Amino acid sequence: MQHLYSNSFIVYIIMVKRNYIADIEKALKEGTEPIALLNVILGFLNFKPIEIKIYNLLQTSSLTIKEIQNLLNLSERTIRKYIQRLDQEGFIIKKVEAGKRLKYVYTAVPIQEAWEKVKGKIQEIIDEITRVLEIKAVLF
Numbered sequence: 001m002q003h004l005y006s007n008s009f010i011v012y013i014i015m016v017k018r019n020y021i022a023d024i025e026k027a028l029k030e031g032t033e034p035i036a037l038l039n040v041i042l043g044f045l046n047f048k049p050i051e052i053k054i055y056n057l058l059q060t061s062s063l064t065i066k067e068i069q070n071l072l073n074l075s076e077r078t079i080r081k082y083i084q085r086l087d088q089e090g091f092i093i094k095k096v097e098a099g100k101r102l103k104y105v106y107t108a109v110p111i112q113e114a115w116e117k118v119k120g121k122i123q124e125i126i127d128e129i130t131r132v133l134e135i136k137a138v139l140f
Contacts, residue, residue, distance in 0.1 A: 034111055035059060041118050050074070051082045058092055058108035065104070090117050 035056065042052050054068060063071070068079050083106060086092045091114055097105045108114070 034115070038111060038114060038118065041122075045118065045121050047085075048082070050078075051086055054079070054082050055086060055091055055108050055114075058086075058106055059111070062095075062105045062107040064097075064106070068106075 039052050057063060057068060057071060065076055065079050065083065069076055087094055091109055093107045093109060094104050096102055
């Protein structure tokens, strides 16, 4: 998958993401807890605050959609939408549990595994920016 981004993309990264980068640097200097640092980085990677909140809930315990719905006071449809993204990105584990009915129970992946996924995504962004800058340098 090759994307060629314009200068506006690079400006976007620099301008919009600058606050996240400053927050990450501050958290690193202050010795912030790993989960808090991961939350800032997830924001940098365009995860919505509610997705981060759900991830944090699932760090503390395994929950069903209904349990998450009750804790966050959101609709089932909304919860499913955010759970789907977290699942697709590999930040949660989905297991089937038998009871009166079969149901999915969700758990966050261990923070070390989440960190590896985050590092990979950051590296993809850096690689893409590098490719764009190299192409721009050749063209001009």
